[in-house]
Structure formats: structure tokens, C-alpha cells
Amino acid sequence: MTAMSAIRTENLCKTYTGRWNRDETSAVRTLNLEVKEGEIFGFLGPNGAGKTTTIHLLLNLIRPTSGAAHLFDRPVTETEVHRRLGYLPESVNLHTYYRGGELLNFYAALCGVPVEKRADRVNELLKLLQLEDAAEKSVAKYSKGMAQRIGFAQAMIHDPDLLILDEPTASLDPVGRKEFRDVLLGLKRRGKTVFISSHILSEVETVCDRVAILQNGELKRVGTLRQLSAAKSSKLIVDILPAPVMEALAATTAEVTMVQGKIAIRCADEALRHTVEALLQQHGVGIFQRETEAQSLEEIFFSSITPPPKL
């Protein structure tokens, strides 16, 4: 039996309109995404890619322009499903007049943790996130990293089945990141699903089962890290490039550059290399040299993203 889906979007679109319908921004474009129960899923993309917008749509905080989103196979508009959900927003805003322990107790009450279990649950989380010393400290005096940890504890207070974390590692130091990974792996062992957005691949790659790469609201790649790292880019070196080949190449994503009097055709993946090779053969162009390189994940991340236009 295949695992149930924790998150599923169908042709999800969100266009923000400015005043008088000016300044339209297509933040999310026809997004089809599925996260299985029990997965740790990385949602990657540069700033402005549409990650937070997607998350807001999943949380039903904003309405889609078109398409639909589901959590545990229920439409996100059904509030019942939100009980199974924990959320850490991008910027954690805490009520500064509480101490850490009090704040978590307050959230526990809000989330319906029974009164007799609250103290244990709060202590458990303070320990898990190494916030014991922070429990009696006023939240107003917290560092950004501590605030992030309290935010994380808040998201987990009711032991949700799905955690949605928007750029959770942004304020953490390297030690904090290591602990954070351990916490996520602990959740996974207990069958929980975690959806993490980040603009830095290396921060999430060690914990994620699968990642998706988003740019300009569009899904560029999705797969296991193994699948993505299996993508090999290659360079074909030729002596000449007849005009018809040149034109045909322009319609693909192959990049043509001059290298020491030779012509290099860079193909981002195997499928493109086959296409280009067939094209060259068809026009009788001999391949002088072939270079294949396995990409690191960081390279895949950047090669999936088209560079911003030069100013």
C-alpha cells in the first residue's frame, strides 16, 4: 500500500494583485506537489520564489487564485485538519511579556493540551530544544536563535502529525542546526511528516528524503537527493556548428560557448545530451570531446534556477 499523502496541491495558483488590479505578481504558478506521510520534504528556492506563499495557501491563511490544496487528503478549507498541523512562521513574533516556559504553557492551553499534561509536555520540549535555561527568562531578552527554538517548540506543542517550517534554520548557529536535524530525525522515526522551506540547500539536504526546487512560483525539480544528484551535466566539444544546428540548439536549454577556438555545448542532463548528440549526428558534425560531470547538490540547485537578468 502506498503511503497516504500529507500534502497535495493540484494546479495551485496564487496571483497577488495590487491596487486597481495593477502590479500583478504570480507568486505560485500551477503547482502540483505531493508530500507523502512520514517524509521529511525540503521546499527549496531563492528569495521571492513563492515558498511562503505556498505555505500560506497550505495553511489556508490566503485563498488560491485557482487550484486546490489538501492536507491528509482533506481540503485545507476544512479546519478540522488543522489540528494535525504545527507551523513555524518565517519570522517568529513572540509575546515579549512572557517567560519562555509560560509562553509554551499558554500555547499548550491554546492548542488543547489537557491541563494535567501541560507541564510535562512543556518540560519535554524545553529539554528537547535545549531551552531549559531559557524557561525562566523573559522572551524579550531572547536571542534570535532562542526565539526560533521557542517558535519550534510552539509548533510541536500538540504533537502534530505534520510540521510546516518556513526557513527554520535562518537564525540558528551551526550547533543549533545539528540539534535541529536530530530533532527532525526523531520526529521522522515517530512517523511524522515535516515540510521545510529554505533558500539554502546545504541546510536541509542532510535530513530531507526528497526536495523540490521552486523558482518564480514554478516547480523546477522534484526528487530524492539520489535522483537529483544522479543528474549529470556534460559538455560536448565540436569544431563547427552549422547554422541549422545553432538554431535548433537555441530552442533547447543547451548552452553554447567558445573555448579556445572550439565550441562547447553544455547539456544540463542526460536527456538533453542525447537530443544534442542526435542533432549533431544528423548534420554530420563530429564530436571532438565529451566531458561528463556529476553535479553536487548545490550545483543542481543553482543550475535548476535560471540566473536573474543582468542589469
Ligand SMILES: Nc1ncnc2c1ncn2[C@@H]1O[C@H](COP(=O)(O)OP(=O)(O)O)[C@@H](O)[C@H]1O
Ligand atoms: N502579500 C503580498 N502582496 C503582493 N505580493 C506578494 C505578497 N507576498 C509575497 N508577494 C510576492 O510574491 C512573490 C513570492 O513571495 P514569497 O512567497 O514570500 O517568496 P519566498 O518565501 O520564496 O521568498 C514575491 O515576488 C513577493 O514579492
Ligand SMILES: [Mg+2]
Ligand atoms: Mg519566504
